Amino acid sequence: MMKKVKTALSVLTMAIGFAATGISVSVSAAEPTLSKADFEKAQLHYFQRCAGCHGVLRKGATGKNLEPKNTLKKGQKRLEKIISYGTEGGMNNFDDIFSKNEISNLATFIQMTPPVPPEMSIEQMRSHTKEYVALKDYPTKPMHGLNWKNFFVVIERDAGTAAIIDGDTKKIITHIDTGYAVHVIKGTEHHKVDHAKDVGRFWYTIGRDGKVNKIDLWQTPEKMLVAETKMAYDARDIAVSGDGKYVIAGGYWPAHFVIMDAETLNPLKVISTRGVNTKGEFINEARVAAIYTTPNEPTFMVAVKELGQMWQVDYRDIENLTITQIDSTEFLHDGFFDPTGRYFQIAANASNKMVIVDSQTRKLEAMIDVESLPHPGPGANWNDKECGPVGGTTHLGTGLVSVWGNDPIGHPDKAWKLCYEVETDGAGAFIRTHENSQFVWADQLKHPEPEIQQSVQVFDKDTHEIVKTIRVTTEPGKAALHMEFNKGGTEVWVSVWNRKDAKNPTGEIVVYDAKTLKEIKRIKGLTTPTGKFNVYNRMNHKT
């Protein structure tokens, strides 16, 4: 016997903008049930905290498959325990974020058939497109006397804002309203063949809710938010074309990418990424995990996570759009270019590999075996005395930095092979360095122990030895993550996440001297500061 319940999804509709289509949800007698209100709340919590790793259709990716065929076997009690306390396999604990009742409902929800979210047409996207400042009112020069090329654009994750911080004075200039839990912010960059106007001036945010915001750093603070649109219900990454004309953003749901007019954010073209993975199976939830501008080519790099494919998208003619689908392995997550801008280095984290794509030939170049769940975040490139140019990554699954040669022309025998590894105290998400610095920094965000989670480690480029472990904060419920150098490479900025008190501006950024590794300043008044983007470094590919 089967019965059928109809869910209006109204909470989700309000919260993340799902069309009020009233999705039908099928529930078999074997599946547990929830009241409509509890179902909707659990669905929202699932979307916010679980879908990233497990998928909205719960087929699994970085996280496990959570379809009823698997979850019903585990049962309510065991599922509640896993959600509460996490697992050694990489599952986070949520007992500090959700109440017992919320965890119980989540455990029930994942034993029910996953509802399929609606599609989003280009017309729907366009209905969200807003102009806050008219193009004709854009200034022709910076309207403030500040050194905007040393600004830091900072994600304030749980506030749904981006802070603009003056790197010289370390003062917060403004907080700009953005989408929910912005994942990445990208600006125009110097490009080898295409040339954008006013490189570094315009920045684009992508929210977890698919909202895109355009920021103009030449404006006075209150006018910096100049345009907005929405291109998905769930999204992760964004990039600007080398010529500055197009913005491209990638959806988790619907599984697609959208090319927008960079001036107005008007959506111009939608390309579905639903497809067939490298094993020959159709994947409905084939999510766009990462999107980058290719520094030397008129193309975007689009990582289609579940397909195990990098799609190199030529933006020269979007009505006759050319895409090269480069096969590698699942599940593609986050990456960065080598110093020449030719090779894209991306983590296939569930496969424990770094995948290297040659953007010049538009082909797979290599795959490098690394440890458990590589995750470079913004990544780091530097020169090694023996291996020559190298790249490095942290790992979500283990306290280890892996370093590989990335110069196949100057150092062919070292290229795409592990050069060395540095053990750290805990698994982390972000690695960073600067050409003017002797050191490489790695965070340890994923380690469950506060002492380690709150510390970052610094190693020497020549000795490969950890030279300092820096406890960035000691406050309970806080963690240290994500490093960014200032324009000159003389300072390192580290975020302190107020994970537990995420509704208040009790987070901070701690600034260290890049040479002495001593604390210089604490920038307070930030809410869950996460990724930070120094204008000069980003526009000049200083990774």
Next chain:
Amino acid sequence: MMKKVKTALSVLTMAIGFAATGISVSVSAAEPTLSKADFEKAQLHYFQRCAGCHGVLRKGATGKNLEPKNTLKKGQKRLEKIISYGTEGGMNNFDDIFSKNEISNLATFIQMTPPVPPEMSIEQMRSHTKEYVALKDYPTKPMHGLNWKNFFVVIERDAGTAAIIDGDTKKIITHIDTGYAVHVIKGTEHHKVDHAKDVGRFWYTIGRDGKVNKIDLWQTPEKMLVAETKMAYDARDIAVSGDGKYVIAGGYWPAHFVIMDAETLNPLKVISTRGVNTKGEFINEARVAAIYTTPNEPTFMVAVKELGQMWQVDYRDIENLTITQIDSTEFLHDGFFDPTGRYFQIAANASNKMVIVDSQTRKLEAMIDVESLPHPGPGANWNDKECGPVGGTTHLGTGLVSVWGNDPIGHPDKAWKLCYEVETDGAGAFIRTHENSQFVWADQLKHPEPEIQQSVQVFDKDTHEIVKTIRVTTEPGKAALHMEFNKGGTEVWVSVWNRKDAKNPTGEIVVYDAKTLKEIKRIKGLTTPTGKFNVYNRMNHKT
């Protein structure tokens, strides 16, 4: 109140090879119901006779949208009438094919929520791959003393066979088992940049059931079927790469195309065509209507019907597959190249346009407004005294041949504009000519009157006047369709479809003298002969 029925799809499973997944079908109280047996039979009938134009998800394409939101308004009686007697809008009558009871069940079925058919993985396809003759046993020269380059490969639609007919003696050499209702058969062709071995020797059939068969014309008749696979549940077209290494076939469901090893038919790569149409809407049933080899480029042309896009697929590196998605308009159906092999001319039949794609620049070249539902079938190119090189099409919706200039280099002022039109007595599906002939032939298959449906019309390339109307058959329940010239261009072969008596070999091919237009011979013993492919003409692009 909603209830839920579970349908095992067993009839369909047996008949067309759907995986026995037991699809769940949701039925609202407002929808009528059918017994399980009647549902399955109606679903099979729908698949065989309706899905081509209306789609399995019934979103509509060449035919109307048949989702319950529309069909429930029409109601049982009106729907039965439309299915029985057709409409002036182009809907066929089915009172001669289905019983009253079958029509009643079909009318009910289309008021119910459409069941979604399953996916097909590459592993499933591979489980169908069969080698009837081992590669090592392929002969090194023709094993019969016949003039194989004047063979005709003939689709016997309702028998699920292909007949091989000797063009010199007009004798049927063999009937080869193929998939259900083969739509197209293609062989290797002469190519400008790539060169296949033994051009014209190997032929590939694609069945409506997705079955692919490989035919070796050098074999003795009983061994001509050398390999087989299955790449979809529903399919329409196939092509061979210029180098003869790959076969590519397009699916209606799943919406994808598959690249196979042309030697073994082993499926190598599957690409989903589900995507976003030119209006910015996601289309789940984005079907591959037509696939052609590009004569001058290392690419395939893939027409994605519902997206209104031609996908030009570069086959040089299938692990780093490059596709150019060329926007035009819906719904792309069937096409042919111009004589130079550079421009692909395809009907967007529901838009009443011919779409021209430049395979050299991989861009849209032009769109030409024509009359109701253009359908060129194999197409026809010839020289006009005034316009120079021209192409022409028949129309499914009206008795008219439209002729346009197709030489933008030699005759730029005439290119991609209508040169002239010739009125015929009835709407047709196929047009054909030959460089050695003074005449162009058009059938009138879609006209409801037997006298017209059974006649083809011939017009003069210089005067643009109909010179003869040829009644190919007078037998009730038969129709005349599809013309093909022999190798020398001295004969025209016309099919006589035994539409009503489709289970018996009572169809025939009537051979006419291409100059005098007089009947030479009737080749009997064929079951619903449809498309015919002369080896020499097809390998040399004689359209």
